[in-house]
Amino acid sequence: MRKLIATITILLGCAGSAHAEFGIPGYELVHTVPLETALATPDLREPLQVWSEMFDGAKQQIVLGQFYVASQPGAAFEQVIARLAAAGARGVKIRFLMEEKGKFASDMPTIERLRQIPNLEFRYLDYSKLTGNGIIHAKYMVVDGSSAYVGSQNFDWRSFAHIHETGLRITDAVVVGQLQHIFEHDWHAQELIAQGKEVPRLNQGVVSANDQQATFLVASPNAFNPPGVGDSETELPKLLAAARSEVRIQLLDYAPLSYGPNHTRPYYAVIDNAIRAALARGVKVKLMVSNWNTEKPAIAYLKSLALLPGMEIRIVTLPQASTGFIPFARVIHSKTMEIDGQVAWIGTSNWSGGYLDLSRNLEIVLRNEKMAKRIGDLHQQTWNSAYAQPIDVMKDYPKPVKGKE
Template structure:
């Protein structure tokens, strides 16, 4: 019955010319990789939503991203042109990039950003704040009135060749909190640039309210503005609530962090919570990308898959018709639905370094309508020809990420 309901929801938008799926204050947004059978007519794509946000900007735009890559002729270049147009008409633009992400960015893109009138670009070394972190969040705020949080990087591939999910947000309280996070990190960059310490402002106990119908979680909690919940403690708390089913979609999952010289320290926080839910009878349906089949993560995935009540599927998207594209053709969405009642949409993969050391954002919505739509999106990919059950007896080949093997 549940599967029939999810299938019906997927089909609901077919035939409608323009039917944005939303609840008050939140619109669900999807990037469908081209040349895949994953269309969702009731969900607008990020290119349209970002263009609209930039076109509607009147005073200021704040953007936080890990890196930046634009390609001429791509769908994302059209979005970038709307940002350029906003700057040219006098909108103040503040763009915050991570220092490590500069190495992943392309010089022509950085120069093109710098050339936009009224745009100020700052590079934050988030590593200085936490010892081994980055700005991994992908978000923007327009006129302190609308925001976007999702898995899309500021990268042409994220708008054409990668499965990405996000939320357009007009809920004033949450928009204000996202703006406060940007301002916190913007000011931290200024302090670090002057050789000063960035002040820790958050405490885990002060950000432990996971009860509202709609709220923002972020990491690391030491740099969360007042009222923003702590992601590292919040995600396990939400999993503790699960009674029947948890559906999760991620790029990768591993109870491991990232240490010096390529080490992968153990990080059990999320894994413990997921295993505890399975042990008490909650059905776990975890879907990850084929990039997650590398060692050592694959060993932990196989271990998890052996548990009763846990199903894991690996998604492999077909190569583009025009050839191999590095760091593309993959599922990158980070979503969760719990019991068809709670939706979680954010920027974190489920591994160490994301919830404790890096800047990430997640939006939690206690809305059956949104939770069931997120679950239906999960079901579509789960049942697609691109998803296959994890085989605990298979030796998976090294996935092709940056170059074709």
């Protein structure tokens, strides 16, 4: 086993050496380019290398909050699980908190393998027990309380090979500490719920972000954010309200709708109102979404938005892999925004109801021209690619194929 781990270490080191690191103090931008596409980001390291490096460097503790887990034999992601297992085997304490509803998307054998890792404690948390109708949708980890990772990448082999993903490796001590506190809160919440106790709210009123800082964390839901962490549902419209010339947004999907009982989709206008207000001021907005966003009723709202002056929407369809159809893959999943070449937003939320208000999600705001430009260029590359096509308001889009042919 030691020889195998050593071999993997050498191979990953060689594979990753072709990618330089891009970042600013405290933050490294990390990206997954879907295989067999013309997209390329040679200046950005891949999460396969970064996650493995973080697990290899762990000395005392690793904590992970994830929506679901999935792997398969032969996948490159297996190397990441091997690195996590190696950390546990050398005595690193590992706590893994997963959304209970994430079982439907998970590969159960992978969960069982995680449970078998020495020194790893695995728990499910039904986040709806805290908010009534939410999930752990954040995808993050903290290592030794000194480094962290936040991004769109799920703990999923597809996220490391067949999905467009963006994240940040973080060494900013303030933000890393806040992420650790968020994990500790949710870990303790699971204990309270298991005992049949209520999880007390941490905030009765909305907590504004400390947005005078150059870089800062916002999170949701506001009621369960620890001290010093601002409300993402408040901060996103605030940032859009400050936009002066252009906003670039990339998402899996977008709709001014939430998720209600009996498969209903209640109206949720918080983000949509902010975008429309920016357009009314003359700000240009370029919104790029995946072809999954063409399902009804979401597509109707996209078409409505596309009619407004200054609004451009492009739908991205990635080609199937040469190996054939891969369920829940071959899609853009990054959740990023760039404003006026000055502000970058990199997070875990989809931009619809239920994410920024009821679910555990994390977003990093960086008032940094260098990072904003790189996020803007990342958006521009896909925007200008053959995979992105302007929305056709007259077209009757077919229902997208997500999970099966």
